[in-house]
Amino acid sequence: MEKRVRVRFAPSPTGGLHMGGVRTALFNYLFAKRHNGDFILRIEDTDQTRFVEGAEQYIVEALKWCGIAPNEGVGFGDGPHAPYRQSERKDSGIYRKYADQLIAGGHAYYAFDTSDELESMRKRLEAAKVAAPQYNAVTRQSMRNSLTLPEDEVKRLLDSGEKYVIRLKVPRNEEIRFHDIIRGWVVVNSSQVDDKVLLKSDGMPTYHLAHIVDDIEMQISHAVRGEEWLPSAPAHILVYRYLGLENDMPKLAHLPLILNPDGNGKISKRESRFPVFPLSWTDPRESAPFVGYKEAGYYPEAFVNILALLGWNPGNNQELFTVDEMAAIFDFERVNKSGAKFDPEKAKWFNQQYLRKKSDAELAEAFAPILKEKGFERDNAYLIEFCRLVKEKVQFVHEFWDHGKYIFIRPENFDEKVMTKKWNDTSKAFMHALAAQLNALVAWNTATITEAFHAVEATNGKGDMQLLRVLVTGAAGGPQLFDMLALMGKDEVTTRLNEALNQLK
RNA sequence: GGCCCGUUCGUCUAGGGGUUAGGACGCGUCCCUUUCACGGACGAAACACGGGUUCGAUUCCCGUACGGGCUACCA
Numbered sequence: 001m002e003k004r005v006r007v008r009f010a011p012s013p014t015g016g017l018h019m020g021g022v023r024t025a026l027f028n029y030l031f032a033k034r035h036n037g038d039f040i041l042r043i044e045d046t047d048q049t050r051f052v053e054g055a056e057q058y059i060v061e062a063l064k065w066c067g068i069a070p071n072e073g074v075g076f077g078d079g080p081h082a083p084y085r086q087s088e089r090k091d092s093g094i095y096r097k098y099a100d101q102l103i104a105g106g107h108a109y110y111a112f113d114t115s116d117e118l119e120s121m122r123k124r125l126e127a128a129k130v131a132a133p134q135y136n137a138v139t140r141q142s143m144r145n146s147l148t149l150p151e152d153e154v155k156r157l158l159d160s161g162e163k164y165v166i167r168l169k170v171p172r173n174e175e176i177r178f179h180d181i182i183r184g185w186v187v188v189n190s191s192q193v194d195d196k197v198l199l200k201s202d203g204m205p206t207y208h209l210a211h212i213v214d215d216i217e218m219q220i221s222h223a224v225r226g227e228e229w230l231p232s233a234p235a236h237i238l239v240y241r242y243l244g245l246e247n248d249m250p251k252l253a254h255l256p257l258i259l260n261p262d263g264n265g266k267i268s269k270r271e272s273r274f275p276v277f278p279l280s281w282t283d284p285r286e287s288a289p290f291v292g293y294k295e296a297g298y299y300p301e302a303f304v305n306i307l308a309l310l311g312w313n314p315g316n317n318q319e320l321f322t323v324d325e326m327a328a329i330f331d332f333e334r335v336n337k338s339g340a341k342f343d344p345e346k347a348k349w350f351n352q353q354y355l356r357k358k359s360d361a362e363l364a365e366a367f368a369p370i371l372k373e374k375g376f377e378r379d380n381a382y383l384i385e386f387c388r389l390v391k392e393k394v395q396f397v398h399e400f401w402d403h404g405k406y407i408f409i410r411p412e413n414f415d416e417k418v419m420t421k422k423w424n425d426t427s428k429a430f431m432h433a434l435a436a437q438l439n440a441l442v443a444w445n446t447a448t449i450t451e452a453f454h455a456v457e458a459t460n461g462k463g464d465m466q467l468l469r470v471l472v473t474g475a476a477g478g479p480q481l482f483d484m485l486a487l488m489g490k491d492e493v494t495t496r497l498n499e500a501l502n503q504l505k
Numbered sequence: 506g507g508c509c510c511g512u513u514c515g516u517c518u519a520g521g522g523g524u525u526a527g528g529a530c531g532c533g534u535c536c537c538u539u540u541c542a543c544g545g546a547c548g549a550a551a552c553a554c555g556g557g558u559u560c561g562a563u564u565c566c567c568g569u570a571c572g573g574g575c576u577a578c579c580a
Contacts, residue, residue: 012580047579115578131507132576165578183510192508192576200578207580231509231575254510257573261516265573306517309529313518317528336511336518339573343516346530356543392543457539465540481540 003221005037009063009070010211010225012044013055016281016290017062019342020226020258020267023307027255027335028224029068030308033327037221041073042214043085046204053284062278065294066304067323081218086210095205098213098243099166099198107242108198110164111135111145112157134194137172166199168208168235168242176234181222181253181332188234196235208232212239215250223250224332227339230254253332256311257339267342274344278303297396302351310340320353352395363387366397374401376408385487389479404479407488410496411474414504418476422467423504430460431471435497444490446482453482471500 009025011017017025032039041063043056060075072079083089102108113121118135121143125133133139140147145167146154157164174190198209205213215223233252240249258267261274269276269290278300279292293303301322308326309319312335355363364383371377378386390404437452457463465481472493478484485493 010580014580044580050579111578113578118578129506134576163578167578186509188509194576197578202578204578206578211580226574227510228574228580234509256511259573309517311517315519317519319517319529338511340518341516343530346517349530393541453539462539467540469540475541477541479541484541 003219005032005035006040006219006221007032007037007224008040008042008073008215008218008220010042010044010214011059012047012050013052013059014047014050015052015055015283016269016277016279017055017059018267018269018276019278019293019307022062022066022278022303023258023310024224024226024255025063026066026068026304026307027312027330027332029070030323030327030330031222031224031332033324034330038072039068039070040079040081040218040220041070041076041084042218043074043087044207044210045085045087046090046200046206046210048087048202048204054282058279058281065279066300068304086205086214089210089214090204094217095199095209095213096203099205099209102168102198102239102242103166105242107169107238108166109140109146109169110154110158111140111143111167111195111197112149112162112164113143113145114163117144132192135167136170136191136194140167140195163201165197165201167195168198168239170195170235170238176237178233178237178252180230180233181251182256182335183230183254183337186230186233190234190238193235193238196232198239208235208239212236212243216243216245216248220250222253224253224255227254227257253335256336258310259339259341261341261343274342274347297398298347298351299354302347302354305354306347306350310342311336320350348395355395355397356391360384360388360391363391363397363400367400370398370401371408374405374408382487385483389483389487393479406473406475406478407484411472411500414474414500415470415476418466418470419504422464426461427464427467428501428504430456430463431468431497432501433460434463434468435494435501438490438497439494441490444486446486449482449485471504472496 007028009028011021029039031037041060043059045051045056056074063069070076072081073084078084089095099108103110121135121139122133125139135143142148147169149157170193171190175187176190176193177185177187179185196208197206199205211223214220233254237246237249240246259265260267267276275291275293275296275298277290277292278294280289280295281292282289294300304323305319305321308321312330314321314326314329315334358366361380361384364380364387367387368383371383386404386407387400390400393403394400433456434453437456438449441448441452453463453465453468466476469478469481470476472485472488
C-alpha cells in the first residue's frame with residue numbers, strides 16, 4: 001500500500017527565506033496538493049549560534065504571501081505532531097533516543113575530541129597530502145572516542161560530564177546505493193562519507209539526525225530538498241538502515257539549484273540586480289534591507305509561476321499557470337536535473353501577463369495610493385480610464401506613474417527630436433487653428449476631439465498627431481492620443497496647448 | 506584537490522536513434538496604425554568536444570572539457 005503523501009518544508013531560521021527556498025517549498029506544496037496529501041512546515045533550529053531574530057516569522061509570512069501555506073506546522077496551527085520546532089522537540093528526548101539506539105546497535109559512538117584536536121587532525125592529514133581530511137573509519141582509530149578508548153575510560157569520561165558528540169560509524173568501504181526520484185540511482189562509496197556528528201556536545205542533534213528522526217515521527221513520505229543535500233544523502237541512508245527503516249524511509253527528491261543569471265553559483269542576496277527575497281527582508285546583521293518581490297511590484301501569482309517554471313515544465317507550451325493548475329499536473333518526473341539560471345527579464349514578462357489579467361478597476365485601486373504619494377488625486381472613474389489607457393505599456397503597477405505622469409504634470413520642455421523635425425510654420429498654424437477649434441467644443445470626448453482635428457485638417461491640411469502629443473505632454477510617446485486628451489479634460493488640454501503655443505512662438 | 510551531480514538557441518525549456526530540432530523571454534525586420542502602444546507575421550539564434558555502438562547519433566556508452574554542489578559539533 002502506498003503511504004499517504006506527507007511532505008515538509010524544513011528551513012532553518014538563519015535569515016530571510018530566499019527564492020530558492022521558496023521554490024523548494026512550492027514543489028513540496030504542489031506535490032502534496034496533487035496527491036491530496038499534507039504539507040508541513042518544520043523549523044530546523046538546531047544551531048543556536050546561527051539563529052536570526054525574525055527569520056521564522058518571515059518564512060511564515062512569505063509562504064502566506066505566495067499562496068502556498070502549509071496545512072500543518074509552525075505558524076499554521078500546528079497539528080498532530082506538534083511541536084514543529086526542533087529546538088522544542090529536543091526536550092522530549094526523542095533525538096537522544098534514536099542516537100542511543102544507534103549506539104546500542106554498534107552503529108554510532110561517542111567522540112570526545114576537542115575542536116583543537118579535530119583541527120590538528122585535519123592539519124596533519126593535509127600535511128600528509130590526504131585528499132579529503134575527514135573523521136572516518138581510518139582516522140577515528142587515532143582519535144579519542146569510544147571505539148579507541150578502554151571501556152572503563154569511556155564510562156569515566158561520560159560520568160564526569162566530559163563533553164562529547166555522538167558520531168555515525170560509517171563502514172570503511174561499502175557501496176551505498178540509493179534512488180532519487182529526479183536523478184535515478186546514485187552510487188557512492190562509504191569511504192567518501194565521514195563519520196557525521198549526529199548529536200552535538202550541547203545535546204542538540206545535527207541536521208543529519210534531526211531531520212531523519214522527525215521525518216520518521218511525522219510520517220513523511222517524500223523528502224524533497226535542494227541539490228546541496230545530495231552529497232550527504234548516503235549518510236542519511238545509512239542512518240535509516242541502522243535504524244532498521246531503510247525500506248520505510250521517505251523517497252528522496254533532490255531539486256536542481258537556481259543559479260545566478262550572470263556569472264556563476266547559487267543566487268546570492270548581495271549585489272543582486274533583482275530581488276532574491278519574496279518579501280523585503282531586514283536582516284539584523286545588515287545595515288540596509290533587501291527589497292522583496294512584493295515590494296518590487298510583483299504579484300505573488302507571477303512570482304510563484306516564475307519559480308515553478310525554473311526546473312519544472314508541464315510538457316507542453318503552456319507557461320501561465322495558477323497554483324491550482326500546476327498542482328493538478330505537477331510531477332517530479334518533469335523536474336529537470338540541471339540548475340536553472342534565473343532570468344530577470346522573463347520574470348518581468350510574467351508579471352506583465354498577470355497585470356493584464358487584472359481589471360481596470362483593480363489596477364486603479366492599486367495605483368491610487370502611488371499617485372497620491374506623488375501628490376495627485378483623481379476620482380475613481382478617472383483612474384479607471386487612466387489605467388485602461390496606460391495598462392498596455394506597463395509591467396508593474398508602479399510603472400503607471402512612469403508611463404503616465406505627463407498626464408498629471410504639465411510639460412516643462414518638449415521632446416527635442418520631434419520638435420526639430422516637425423515644428424514649422426505650417427504645423428504651427430495647424431496647432432493654432434486646432435487650439436481655437438478645441439476651445440470652441442462644447443462636448444468633450446474622444447469623438448468630438450477627433451472631429452475637431454479632422455475639421456482643422458479640412459482647412460489646414462494634414463495634421464500631425466505626434467506633434468500635438470508633444471505640445472500637450474512634452475513626451476513623444478504615450479497612450480492613445482485622443483482618448484488621453486478626452487480623459488485630461490478640456491480645460492487642462494486647452495490650457496496646456498495655449499501655454500505651449502505661447503512659449504514656442 | 507577529492508567525491509557527487511549536471512551540459513539542447515544569450516536565458517528558461519520541448520523533444521528524442523532517421524525531425525526543416527518545437528515553444529517562451531530578449532533581440533531584429535515587416536504589417537496594422539494620421540500618434541503611442543497592443544497585436545500579427547517573419548527572422549537571426551542551440552544539440553560542449555572527442556571516441557565508440559549503429560546502416561544512421563543531438564538522442565545510447567566511454568572519455569575530455571566546462572558548469573554546479575559538497576567537502577563543519579551549519580543547515
